[in-house]
Amino acid sequence: MAFDIDTVIADMRGTLQEAVGAGGREMQAFAERALADHREALAALAEARINGTIDEAVFQAEIERERRVLSTELFTLKILGRAAAERAVNDALAVFARAVAAAIRD
Amino acid sequence: MTTHPLSIHGVRWLVALLLSLALAAGCTVEYVAERDRAVEEELLRLATEVDRFWVELLDTPAEERGYAAFRDDYNRIESDLRALVLRNEIRPLNAASTEQAELLVAQWQDSRELHRDDDTYGEFRAKRHRDQFARMFRAMARGEQAKQGGDD
Numbered sequence: 001m002a003f004d005i006d007t008v009i010a011d012m013r014g015t016l017q018e019a020v021g022a023g024g025r026e027m028q029a030f031a032e033r034a035l036a037d038h039r040e041a042l043a044a045l046a047e048a049r050i051n052g053t054i055d056e057a058v059f060q061a062e063i064e065r066e067r068r069v070l071s072t073e074l075f076t077l078k079i080l081g082r083a084a085a086e087r088a089v090n091d092a093l094a095v096f097a098r099a100v101a102a103a104i105r106d
Numbered sequence: 107m108t109t110h111p112l113s114i115h116g117v118r119w120l121v122a123l124l125l126s127l128a129l130a131a132g133c134t135v136e137y138v139a140e141r142d143r144a145v146e147e148e149l150l151r152l153a154t155e156v157d158r159f160w161v162e163l164l165d166t167p168a169e170e171r172g173y174a175a176f177r178d179d180y181n182r183i184e185s186d187l188r189a190l191v192l193r194n195e196i197r198p199l200n201a202a203s204t205e206q207a208e209l210l211v212a213q214w215q216d217s218r219e220l221h222r223d224d225d226t227y228g229e230f231r232a233k234r235h236r237d238q239f240a241r242m243f244r245a246m247a248r249g250e251q252a253k254q255g256g257d258d
Contacts, residue, residue: 030248037241065238068209072242075202079249082137090134
């Protein structure tokens, strides 16, 4: 089989797009779930402060704790992004290597 | 001694084989640590242990929630969480997971200080803190799950 760089690049582009798209969907699903959890937690916190169940010191302490939760979730997004990029690059390189190997074999 | 020179076809097969082997052996990029099943299992174990702590605390009548009754649990769990930081720290390309484990330790220490200072734990905060830890562990488990390779 002849080696056609344009065909190979087109295949690599398709593979990259597929992998990046899948990674993006995973990140979006995770972020949406995390935001929904935060919405609930922050709504309860606001309500408790407004109706006087908790004082300002507790309110601030709870905000600091929510910040740690959110930071943990953002680090997960970072891992998901890096993992998706890793998958995309490796998949695209595999397409290239397979095309070269096929050209040599034939 | 008779030698058998490789034909052109043979050389091509050899190159193709070497290319495939090179690809399989690591001609790949790596941006995150490899998946580690042992760390995943430890995360699940710790998540269960921490949740059990909150269930027991919430099940204890408010007047019996003094810090001393929970001191041993705080010590044991904090040691386990610190061990998790170390396990993450020694893995290459694993800075994000290490930061997550450090946040978990900070959150745990915050709970402990609050409990020690107040010598009790109010219902409102105990329920919130149980939920916060659940969300943190869930995020960490998802991150670990996203990593590839390892002992898959």
